[in-house]
Amino acid sequence: MKGPLIQRVRFGVGLAVGSALAIGLAFALLAAERRQALQARDERIAVVRVRALTEAVGGLAVPSENGLQPLLIAWKARLPGSPPARVVATQGIRLEASTFPQDVGDKAAPRRLEREEKPLFDQAARLHAAVETNRSEGAPRVEEIEVTKTPSGGLGLASPVERDGAVVGMVQVETPASVRRIRPNAAVALLCFAAPVALFLLFSRVVGERRWILGLLAAVLLAGALAFYARHSQRVLETDRRELETAVAEETRAQTAALPSVLSAVSVSAPIHPETWDSDLFRRPRSLVRADGRLDEERLRREIDSRAAEARKAIAGVGALAMALLAFVGFGGAARLGVTLRKNREAYAYITPAMLGMIVLVFFPFLYGIAISFTDQTIYTTSKPLSEIWVGLTNYAQILGDFHIARRAADGALVFNYLNFYWTFLFTVVWTVCNVTIGVSVGLVLALILNTPGLALRPLYRVLLILPWAVPNYITALIWRGMFHQQFGVINQMIQIFGGQPISWFQKPFTSFITALATNGWLSFPFMMVISLGALQSIPEEIYEAARVEGATRWQQFRAITLPSLKPALIPAIIISVVWTFNMFNIIYLVTAGEPAGSTEILITQAYKFAFQKYRYGYAAAYSVVIFLILLIYGTIQNRATKATEAI
Amino acid sequence: MAGSKREEHLPHWLLHAVLIVMTLVTVYPILWVLTIAFSGKQSLALVDLPATPTTADRLRAVVPWPGHPNMANFVSVMKDQPFARWLVNSAIVALATTALGVFLACTAGYAFSRFRFPGRRAGLMSFLVSQMFPGVLTLIPLYIIVVKWLGLGSTRTGLVLVYATTSIPFCVWMLKGYFDTIPKDLEEAALIDGASAPTIFLRIVLPLAKPAIAVTALFSFMWGWNEFILAATLIDKEDMYTAPVGLGFFVGGFSQQWGYFAAGAIIVSIPVVALFFYLQRYLISGLTAGSVKG
Numbered sequence: 021m022k023g024p025l026i027q028r029v030r031f032g033v034g035l036a037v038g039s040a041l042a043i044g045l046a047f048a049l050l051a052a053e054r055r056q057a058l059q060a061r062d063e064r065i066a067v068v069r070v071r072a073l074t075e076a077v078g079g080l081a082v083p084s085e086n087g088l089q090p091l092l093i094a095w096k097a098r099l100p101g102s103p104p105a106r107v108v109a110t111q112g113i114r115l116e117a118s119t120f121p122q123d124v125g126d127k128a129a130p131r132r133l134e135r136e137e138k139p140l141f142d143q144a145a146r147l148h149a150a151v152e153t154n155r156s157e158g159a160p161r162v163e164e165i166e167v168t169k170t171p172s173g174g175l176g177l178a179s180p181v182e183r184d185g186a187v188v189g190m191v192q193v194e195t196p197a198s199v200r201r202i203r204p205n206a207a208v209a210l211l212c213f214a215a216p217v218a219l220f221l222l223f224s225r226v227v228g229e230r231r232w233i234l235g236l237l238a239a240v241l242l243a244g245a246l247a248f249y250a251r252h253s254q255r256v257l258e259t260d261r262r263e264l265e266t267a268v269a270e271e272t273r274a275q276t277a278a279l280p281s282v283l284s285a286v287s288v289s290a291p292i293h294p295e296t297w298d299s300d301l302f303r304r305p306r307s308l309v310r311a312d313g314r315l316d317e318e319r320l321r322r323e324i325d326s327r328a329a330e331a332r333k334a335i336a337g338v339g340a341l342a343m344a345l346l347a348f349v350g351f352g353g354a355a356r357l358g359v360t361l362r363k364n365r366e367a368y369a370y371i372t373p374a375m376l377g378m379i380v381l382v383f384f385p386f387l388y389g390i391a392i393s394f395t396d397q398t399i400y401t402t403s404k405p406l407s408e409i410w411v412g413l414t415n416y417a418q419i420l421g422d423f424h425i426a427r428r429a430a431d432g433a434l435v436f437n438y439l440n441f442y443w444t445f446l447f448t449v450v451w452t453v454c455n456v457t458i459g460v461s462v463g464l465v466l467a468l469i470l471n472t473p474g475l476a477l478r479p480l481y482r483v484l485l486i487l488p489w490a491v492p493n494y495i496t497a498l499i500w501r502g503m504f505h506q507q508f509g510v511i512n513q514m515i516q517i518f519g520g521q522p523i524s525w526f527q528k529p530f531t532s533f534i535t536a537l538a539t540n541g542w543l544s545f546p547f548m549m550v551i552s553l554g555a556l557q558s559i560p561e562e563i564y565e566a567a568r569v570e571g572a573t574r575w576q577q578f579r580a581i582t583l584p585s586l587k588p589a590l591i592p593a594i595i596i597s598v599v600w601t602f603n604m605f606n607i608i609y610l611v612t613a614g615e616p617a618g619s620t621e622i623l624i625t626q627a628y629k630f631a632f633q634k635y636r637y638g639y640a641a642a643y644s645v646v647i648f649l650i651l652l653i654y655g656t657i658q659n660r661a662t663k664a665t666e667a668i
Numbered sequence: 669m670a671g672s673k674r675e676e677h678l679p680h681w682l683l684h685a686v687l688i689v690m691t692l693v694t695v696y697p698i699l700w701v702l703t704i705a706f707s708g709k710q711s712l713a714l715v716d717l718p719a720t721p722t723t724a725d726r727l728r729a730v731v732p733w734p735g736h737p738n739m740a741n742f743v744s745v746m747k748d749q750p751f752a753r754w755l756v757n758s759a760i761v762a763l764a765t766t767a768l769g770v771f772l773a774c775t776a777g778y779a780f781s782r783f784r785f786p787g788r789r790a791g792l793m794s795f796l797v798s799q800m801f802p803g804v805l806t807l808i809p810l811y812i813i814v815v816k817w818l819g820l821g822s823t824r825t826g827l828v829l830v831y832a833t834t835s836i837p838f839c840v841w842m843l844k845g846y847f848d849t850i851p852k853d854l855e856e857a858a859l860i861d862g863a864s865a866p867t868i869f870l871r872i873v874l875p876l877a878k879p880a881i882a883v884t885a886l887f888s889f890m891w892g893w894n895e896f897i898l899a900a901t902l903i904d905k906e907d908m909y910t911a912p913v914g915l916g917f918f919v920g921g922f923s924q925q926w927g928y929f930a931a932g933a934i935i936v937s938i939p940v941v942a943l944f945f946y947l948q949r950y951l952i953s954g955l956t957a958g959s960v961k962g
Binding site: 360364366367368370371373374375377378380381382383384385386388389390392393462465466469470472474475476477481483484485486487488489490491492493494495496498499500502503505507508509510513514516517542596599603605606623624627628631637640641643644645647648651652655 | 684832929
C-alpha cells in the first residue's frame with residue numbers, strides 16, 4: 021500500500037482540495053459582498069433622493085395654491101436623473117402630486133385615489149403605523165422606509181411625510197433597474213489556488229517522504245495563499261466602499277444644491293438638513309455624510325475597519341475548514357474513508373437519502389438551536405450574527421441557578437413561583453408519571469377484558485375504544501377544553517345534576533391539572549390497549565392450559581405467564597410514551613394553556629412561551645436544551661436498565 | 669376453553685358493564701363534536717338554560733343531541749370559508765409526505781437491518797436520540813432554513829420536506845424491527861437464483877413487510893394531515909393554510925366559531941379514522957412485531 025510517493029501525493033492532493041475549498045469559498049464570499057454593495061448603493065442613493073424630496077414636501081406648512089404638483093415638476097426639472105415621484109396624503113385619501121408617466125390627463129394629480137390604487141393608501145397607512153409603533157416602543161423595530169422591488173427590476177421606495185410630528189402621508193419614488201454588474205477578478209483567485217500547489221510540487225521533491233514536514237509545508241503554503249487572497253479582497257472591498265460613499269455624498273450634494281431652487285418654485289424657503297438624508301430604513305442617519313456634503317473620513321475609516329474585522333473572522337473560519345480538510349486528506353483519513361465507502365457502498369446507498377434529509381432538516385436545526393442557546397437572541401436581534409450576541413452559559417445559569425421556587429406570603433401561606441424551572445420540572449414529572457400510569461393501567465385492564473374468550477360484541481367495543489387515538493388530538497383537546505368550560509361546559513352541568521357546585525376548573529392549579537390529565541388519559545389509553553392486546557393474543561393458549569393442569573390459580577397465571585409475556589411489548593411502549601407525554605405540547609397548550617398563571621405549564625410549553633410570547637429566543641433555546649438533556653439522561657438510564665437497544 | 673370449575677372467571681355481565689361505561693366515556697367528547705357540527709349554531713353551549721334550571725333542563729344540556737339536526741355548518745364551512753382549499757392543501761401535503769417518508773424509511777430501515785457497516789449503530793442511536801429533540805428548539809432554525817435559505821415558506825414542498833424527514837426516525841425504527849423478523853434465508857435463496865440486490869429488496873422484502881409499511885404509511889399520513897405548529901410557523905399565506913391551521917383559525921384568538929370548527933373537525937377526521945380502521949389489522953402486528961422478540 022505505502023508506495024514511495026504516497027505521502028507526497030496525499031499531501032499534494034490535500035493541499036489542492038484544501039486550497040480549492042478555501043479560495044473558492046473566499047471568492048464566493050467576495051462576490052456576494054460586492055453584489056450586496058451594489059444593491060446597497062442603489063438603495064442608499066434612492067433613500068437620499070426620497071428623503072430629500074420628503075423634506076421638501078414636509079417643509080411646506082400649507083400646500084401652495086397649486087398644490088404640490090409644481091414642486092415635483094421642479095424637482096424633476098432641476099435634477100435630470102430624478103426618478104418619477106408621488107405624494108399621497110392620508111387625509112382625504114388623495115394623490116397630492118405625481119410625476120409618474122401614468123398619472124397624466126384625467127388621472128393627473130391632485131385628485132382622489134381610485135379604488136384600484138388602494139395599495140398606495142395601504143402603504144401610507146403602514147408607514148404611519150410603523151412610525152407610531154417605533155415611537156411608542158422607543159426602539160426601532162418596524163422599518164419606516166419601505167423598499168420593494170418593482171416588476172421591471174428597479175426599486176420602489178416609500179417614506180412617511182411628517183408635519184408637526186404626525187404622519188400625514190408619504191412620498192413614493194421608483195428608480196429604474198440598475199444595469200451595472202461587477203464580478204471579482206477570477207485570475208487572482210486562480211493564481212492563489214494554483215501557486216501553493218505548484219510550490220508544493222517543487223519543494224516536496226526536496227523534503228522527500230517526511231510526512232510531518234510535508235504537512236507543515238502544505239499548511240504554510242495554504243495559509244499564505246489564503247492570507248494573500250484575504251488582503252486582496254479587503255482592498256477590493258475598501259475601494260468599493262469608498263466609491264459607494266462618494267456616490268452617496270455626491271447625490272447628497274446634488275440634492276442640497278438643487279433643493280432651494282426647487283422650493284422657490286413653490287415660493288417657499290425652508291432650512292434643509294442634508295446630513296439626515298443618508299439614513300437606514302428606520303430613518304436613523306448613518307452620519308457618514310456631513311452637513312456640507314463631504315464624507316466624514318474618520319467615521320468611514322472606523323466603519324471600514326469594523327467590516328474588515330468581520331471579514332477576517334469569516335476568512336479564519338474558511339481557513340480552519342480548509343486546514344481540517346488538508347489534514348484529513350494528507351494523513352490518510354480520506355483514503356481510509358474511501359475504502360470504507362467502497363466496501364459498504366450498497367448499505368450507504370440505501371441510507372444516504374434518509375440521512376441527507378435528517379442532516380439538513382433535523383440534526384442541523386438542532387445544532388443551530390444549541391448555538392442560539394448560548395446567545396441572548398430576541399426578536400430584535402435575529403439579523404445579528406450569533407457571535408455578537410454571544411453570552412456563554414448565562415441562560416443556563418439563569419434557568420438552573422434560580423432556586424426561588426416558593427416564598428412565604430405575609431399571612432404565612434406558601435406562594436409558588438410558577439415561572440421557576442424547578443416548579444415546572446416537578447410538575448412535568450408528576451404529569452408524566454400520572455399519565456403513563458393511567459394509560460398503562462386502563463389500557464391493560466381493557467385489553468385483558470377484551471381478550472376474554474367468548475365475550476360478545478368484542479370487535480364493536482374495540483373499534484369504539486380506539487377512537488380517541490384515531491381522531492386528531494388537537495380537535496379533541498379543544499373539545500375537552502370546551503367541556504370544562506365553567507358556565508357552558510357539560511362537566512359542570514353534570515356536577516350540578518348531582519347537586520354539586522360548578523367548579524372554575526382553570527382557576528386552581530390542581531383542578532386545572534385534572535382537566536389536562538383527564539384529556540390526556542382519555543387520549544393515551546388506546547395506544548397501550550392496542551399494544552397489550554397484541555401481546556396478549558400472541559401468548560399460546562397451551563401455556564395457560566398447562567398451568568391449569570398444574571393447579572395454578574388465575575392470579576398465579578397472570579403473574580407467571582401474562583405479565584412476563586407482556587413485558588417485551590409493554591416496556592418499549594412505556595419508554596416511548598414517557599417521552600411523548602413529557603413533551604405532550606398540544607394537550608397542555610390547548611386545554612389548560614398553563615392557567616392559572618403558568619402553574620400547569622410543562623417544560624416544553626414553557627419553552628414555547630418564552631420563545632413565541634416573550635420572544636426570548638436564546639433563553640427558550642437554552643430551556644429546550646435542558647429538556648433534551650433531561651430526556652437523554654432518562655433514556656440512557658432506561659436503556660441501561662432494560663437493555664432495550666443492546667441487540668441492535 | 670371455558671376452563672375447569674375451580675376457575676373464578678369474572679361474570680360476563682360485569683365485564684360488559686365496565687366496557688359500556690368506558691365506551692361511553694370514550695365516545696362522549698366525540699359525540700359532542702358531532703352535536704355541535706349538526707346543530708347549525710356557532711356556540712359551545714347548545715341549550716339555553718333558564719335562570720333557575722331544573723334537573724331536567726340540565727339533563728337536556730348534557731345529552732349530546734342537536735336540537736334540530738341540519739347541515740348548515742357543513743355547507744357554509746365548505747362554501748363560505750376557504751376550508752375546501754385548506755383540505756386540498758392538507759391532502760396534497762399528507763400524501764406527498766407519506767410517499768416520500770415511506771420511501772426514505774424503507775430504504776434506510778432495510779440497510780440498518782440487513783447490512784453491517786461502520787456508523788450503523790451510531791446512525792440508529794442518533795435517530796433514536798433525535799426523537800428527544802424538543803420541537804421548540806428546532807422551530808426557529810427550521811424557519812430560517814426553510815423560509816430564508818431554501819425560500820420554501822408558505823409552500824407545500826417546504827412542509828412535505830420537513831414532515832417527511834421528521835417522521836423518518838420513528839418509521840425507520842419500526843421498519844428495521846420488522847425487517848429483522850423476516851428470515852434471511854429467503855433472500856439468500858433468491859441471491860443464489862441470480863436475483864440482484866434491488867430486485868430482492870423490491871420483490872421479496874417489501875411485500876413481506878407489508879404490515880409494517882402500512883403502519884409506517886399511516887403514521888406518516890397522520891403526521892402530515894394533523895400537524896399544526898410547524899405548519900402555523902412556516903405558512904403565513906391564508907390560501908396555503910393546511911386544514912389544522914385553518915381549524916385553529918376558527919376558534920383561535922377572538923373568533924369563537926365552534927360550529928365551523930366542529931364541522932371542519934369531522935371532515936378532517938373522517939379520512940384519518942377510516943384509514944385507521946382499515947389498517948387496524950396491520951397496526952397491532954406492525955407495532956408489536958419489532959418489539960415482541962425482545
